[in-house]
Each structure stands twice: as C-alpha cells, then as structure tokens.
Amino acid sequence: MSYQDEVFAQRERLLLDTALELFLQRGWESVTVAEVAAAAGIGKGTVYKHFPTKDAIYARLALEFSRRCLARYRAISDVGSPLVAMRAVIRLAFDLMAQSPVEVQLCLHCERPEFLDRLGSDIQSEFRQLDAEYTEMFHQFLDAAVSHGELKIASVETVYWGIEAGFQGVMSRVAAGGFGPRSHTTTLPTYFDYVADFMIAGLVGAPAVGSVPHIQDEQQ
Amino acid sequence: MSYQDEVFAQRERLLLDTALELFLQRGWESVTVAEVAAAAGIGKGTVYKHFPTKDAIYARLALEFSRRCLARYRAISDVGSPLVAMRAVIRLAFDLMAQSPVEVQLCLHCERPEFLDRLGSDIQSEFRQLDAEYTEMFHQFLDAAVSHGELKIASVETVYWGIEAGFQGVMSRVAAGGFGPRSHTTTLPTYFDYVADFMIAGLVGAPAVGSVPHIQDEQQ
DNA sequence: GTCATATTATGACCGCCGGTCACAAATGGC
DNA sequence: GCCATTTGTGACCGGCGGTCATAATATGAC
Numbered sequence A, B: 001m002s003y004q005d006e007v008f009a010q011r012e013r014l015l016l017d018t019a020l021e022l023f024l025q026r027g028w029e030s031v032t033v034a035e036v037a038a039a040a041g042i043g044k045g046t047v048y049k050h051f052p053t054k055d056a057i058y059a060r061l062a063l064e065f066s067r068r069c070l071a072r073y074r075a076i077s078d079v080g081s082p083l084v085a086m087r088a089v090i091r092l093a094f095d096l097m098a099q100s101p102v103e104v105q106l107c108l109h110c111e112r113p114e115f116l117d118r119l120g121s122d123i124q125s126e127f128r129q130l131d132a133e134y135t136e137m138f139h140q141f142l143d144a145a146v147s148h149g150e151l152k153i154a155s156v157e158t159v160y161w162g163i164e165a166g167f168q169g170v171m172s173r174v175a176a177g178g179f180g181p182r183s184h185t186t187t188l189p190t191y192f193d194y195v196a197d198f199m200i201a202g203l204v205g206a207p208a209v210g211s212v213p214h215i216q217d218e219q220q
Numbered sequence C: 001g002t003c004a005t006a007t008t009a010t011g012a013c014c015g016c017c018g019g020t021c022a023c024a025a026a027t028g029g030c
Numbered sequence D: 001g002c003c004a005t006t007t008g009t010g011a012c013c014g015g016c017g018g019t020c021a022t023a024a025t026a027t028g029a030c
Helices: A002-025 A033-039 A044-050 A054-076 A082-099 A101-111 A113-118 A121-147 A156-175 A188-204 B002-025 B033-039 B044-050 B054-076 B082-099 B101-111 B113-118 B121-147 B156-175 B188-204
Strands: none
Touching: A002 A033, A002 A044, A002 A054, A002 A101, A033 A044, A054 A082, A054 A101, A054 A113, A054 A121, A082 A101, A082 A121, A082 A156, A082 A188, A101 A113, A101 A156, A121 A156, A156 A188, A156 B156, A156 B188, A188 B156, A188 B188, B002 B033, B002 B044, B002 B054, B002 B101, B033 B044, B054 B082, B054 B101, B054 B121, B082 B101, B082 B121, B082 B156, B082 B188, B101 B113, B101 B156, B121 B156, B156 B188
16 A cells, blocks of 8 residues: 555656646647646546646646745745845745746746636645745745844835735746847846845835825726 | 728627626636627627637737726826826826726736737737837836936836836736735735835835845855 | 629537546455 | 456547638629
C-alpha cells in the first residue's frame, strides 16, 4: 500500500511537470488534457484519478509556484532594516516572475473569482491561506518599518494597498510578455527597478495625503 | 445600399449590447455564441457575418469601453495643475472601473498576447493605437508636472512605469470582484483613494531613488 | 406586377475538447 | 495458480466555436 502510494505520488509529479513543460512550449491555453496524458505516457482517464478537473492542474501549479516564491521571500526577509528587506523581497519577487512568466499567467488566471468558484473548497482555502500569508508578510514589514522609525505614516492600511496594486501590476505586465509591441526603450530589469523604487517612494512620501488637493468625481 | 448598411450596423450594436447584457447576468466566460444570437433574436450563423470570431466580440467590447473611458479622462484633463488633473483622471478611472467590472475583465482578457495574436491585424493595431494614446496622455501629464515645477524628477520614465503598474493593479483587483473573501475592513472607494494617494506620493517622493539602499538579488 | 438574379440569413453539421464510465489489466491475499 | 479487489484505460458523451449549402429576401430590368 505504501509502495502504491509512492508510485501514485510520483505519477502526479510527473503529470504536473509534463503539463508545465507543455505549457512552456505551446501556450498553456492550447494544451489539452489528452496531450498532457500522452506526453506523460499515461492514459487520459488516469489523469482524472489525480485531478478532478483540468482547472485543478492549473491551480496546483499556481499554488506550488506561489509557495515556492513565498519560501524564497522568507529566506531573505531578515536582511537589513524592514524597508530594505521589503524592497529586496519585492525586487526578488519581480525577478522570480520574470523567470517564470507562464506560472505568473497561471496565478493570474487562478485568482479570478469565477475560476475559484468552480474549484473544490479545499483548494479554495489553500488559495485563501496563501493570500493571508502574503498579506501578513507585507503588513509585518510595514509595521516593523513604522516601529523602526523608517516610515512615518498614520496607518499601515493606507499604503498597503498601494504596494499590493504595484505588485499586481507587475504581475500583469510580466504575464503579458514584457513590453510587447511598445517601444523597447526599457528592459525588464530596469523596469523592475523603476517600479520597486516607485513603491518605496510611495511609502516614504506617504504622508503626502492631502498635499495634493483631491478633485471630487461628479459622475452619476 | 445605404439603408441595408444602416440595418446591418444596428444589428451589430444590438449584438454587442445583448452580449454585454448576458455577460453581466452570467459570467462572460460561460456565455455561448448561440445564446447571444438567440437572445438577440438572430441566427447563430449571422453573428459570424459581423464578427469573424467570438474573441472579436470580446475585443470590440473591450475597445469600446477603453475608448469611452479615455474620452472621459480627456474631458477633465485640463482641470487644475497637471498633478491635480492627473490624480483626478486616475481617480475617475478607478470609479469607471468599479462601475463596469465586467468590461474591466474583458480588457484584461484582451490584453494578453496569446489573445491578441489570434486576432486580425486591424484589431491588433486598434489596441496598439489606444495603448499609445494612454501612454502619451500620462507622459504629457508627467512632463507638464515637471515643467510646472510640481515634480522634481530626473526622468519621467522612472516614474511612469510605477504609475502604470498601480493602474494595472487596480484593474486586476476590480476584475477580481473587489476584496473577495478578504477582511472587509476596507470599502472600494477608500481603497481607490489609498492607491491614488500612494501613486501621487510615489511621484512626489520620487527622488527617493538611492535613499533606500538596494539589495542585489543573488539567485542563479 | 413579375420574374430572374444577387445578396443576405440560417441552423444542421463538423471537429475538437473536457469529462465519464464500462471494461481491461494488474495486484495481492490465500 | 486462482479469484477478489483495486487501478488504468480509451471509446464515448455533451457541448462548444466555427462553416457552409441552402433558404429567404431584396434588387432591378422590363
């Protein structure tokens, strides 16, 4: 029984690796379950003994990537002062994304609520859990930076979402395949530095709230 | 001939409106071409006289939304100083997104290069054109802010991408249906204000480059 | 008004894909 | 070695996007 489980687990890994390999070669959208099964030397029906749905394969790969990244962040999150460490984590995140654009695409695909709703509640809670860990990590950074005197902001919440938005924005850009048809005046690494700097600048300059008067939007 | 063209154009509008209506009711993913045709009281084959592909319908709706937004931005872009106007535009953008999350989802869907590649080159260039107009608008804002003395930055390019990332990030969040399962400590409008303020703070505090030392990433 | 011709609309049809399931193959206890 | 049970399989299904021969309709000469 234990041996059988071993074989089963190995086959699951093989399936995931094969799927990711095919996603890299052709776009992940156009790869079919039958192709993955054939490439792994496995019958199509067997795939469904491991994953209830094709979407579940996407979800597993996205979760694994996201967790792998999180581990990397934690490994370096005690470097220097909170703000320095936070910038290092952000910058590392961008580099990791650039190395695996396909997985970033999968993550964005899996984040969508219509996608999540179709998944089993167990996988849903895995996503929620990971999301909570990310949220907590950045909140800890920000709290530490405040108590360290690096940041002088009224509330961490006012800047957290700016960070999150910048993060998501870079994910979108990487997933979209860099700069596409745009002017190639900028390379990906310098783009990363620009955005990372911008995020830090947004933190440091945060009390700017109110320094620029707000125009109230008067649409219907 | 002119009358026939009129009828044809009206039917196209009807198709687009009906499609969007269905996308709102059920998710846009699960709506089929046959359903749209039936809801519009039109044969399925006729749909393909107007649009070569289902994706082309997505593209048209995304383009229309994007253009409609751009017109709104331009209508208010001369309010106050460059930075004030820019914040107003950003804030209006967020509000418009919140009003039409489905269209934001479509925009994100259509931005993906694998999607664009499948489209006709004419529609591709429409997307490129719009993208260029957005880029130009924000560059003009930034240039004006610099020459107005509101911003003291070495190069507009160093902050542009930070703005763009924040923008994309909010699009992702709105498309993802607000805050989903997260703590509802924040409402959408205050979230918008947080991010808009953060972006302005990132601009104002921009010379912060170098103020926080960078940690070089030493992965493989 | 009528009929021949050109144009436009249609839904039966095709290929393909995700997912199922009756059956085949393999495993393991005796 | 034999049977019971578990595990693997690919033919099959429903439904989708997209096509096309044909039906329906508009056009225009007389």
